[in-house]
Amino acid sequence: MNDVGEGRNAVEKTVVIHDLPEEKAKELVAALAGEVYLFSAAPEVKHCIGCFACWTKTPGICVIKDRHQALPPHMAMAGRLVVVSRCAYGCYAPAVKKVLDRCIGYILPYFYVDKVRNEMHHVPRYKKQAEMRVCFYGDINADERRTAERLVAGNGVNLNMKSASVYFFQSYEDIRTEHLKLEAAL
């Protein structure tokens, strides 16, 4: 877990949640503009226990005392959320999913009905919306790819993201800094 990029001209803060080797992660974000907050999924954080205390006891932050508690204040400030993860069956890797599962304090427990989709979703906690980019890597088949695309689209809606996009790579070695930039389509 590192803060990288302090002192640069602030554009939009980027939070990067990843399961990359530390050196690779630092290399990827070194050329990103603005402040970057790196959160590694290793060592694994404790998993969500479904207590909902992040909504009703310590609003916005998971009540489990470990290093995950440092993440929500950065997410609250972020204009960009980047997730880099090995793909497991069309989902995030378990360690990364544990990090995301404990981020539901980012939204409120209250519901609204999206009349276009005719679905319930959570009311946002913050006025600021972030753009989301997910980079999945690994041996990903066509079914898993379709599932992952739908998963990220769902995350975009349920986490109140301004946008959500996803890229796939055979290996994390193939991911370049350009893939993390949200301002320009590749």
Place this chain on the structure above:
Amino acid sequence: MRHILINGSPKSGKSTSGAALDYLAKLLGDDARQYFSGKGEIPDLTGADRILMAFPLYVDGVPGHFLGYLEELAKKVPACAPGILVYVIVNCGFYEAKQNHVAVDIIRNWCGRTGGVWGQALLIGGGGMIADMPIGEGPLKEVGKALQTFGDAIAQGKSAPDICTKPSFPRRLYITAAHFGWRLAARRNGLKGRDIKRGLPAEEEAL
């Protein structure tokens, strides 16, 4: 006939997944044995005919701890139970059962990777009402019927299209009750109802 029932909820106590599995265990009889993923209980699949897993929707997908459990379980399927039939129940706090579809597809993909054979999925909406009420009665009458149909398919080893179900309760009232419940829970934790909406200091400083 051996049925392996796996509870993918992280909750050790009362849960919707646990309630659904308990209901089905009674239908499936003595050959059904339950395992709790939260305790890391990996079953011996040798001689098993069917796996039934039940878990809650977490951030549009499978809970992180259960994904790790599935990766461990996947190592056992090809050698111990190739071609085992796989059934899944996913429940969510949203009213619409269809919001569980991506999580179901993740298990379908797990099935494809392990060599398991897809059986059927039961998608449950309004999961917040299930654990605290008797299944098969009142607002959960339809949920009980769906579980019965699902249990019959498992017992017969059938592959069938997904089933969606939810409590017979208006969405508007479900939302009202949920909001009341959140405020009550906050008050029990010494907060005021409005505290639920507060932002973290980081953002307050920025505004």
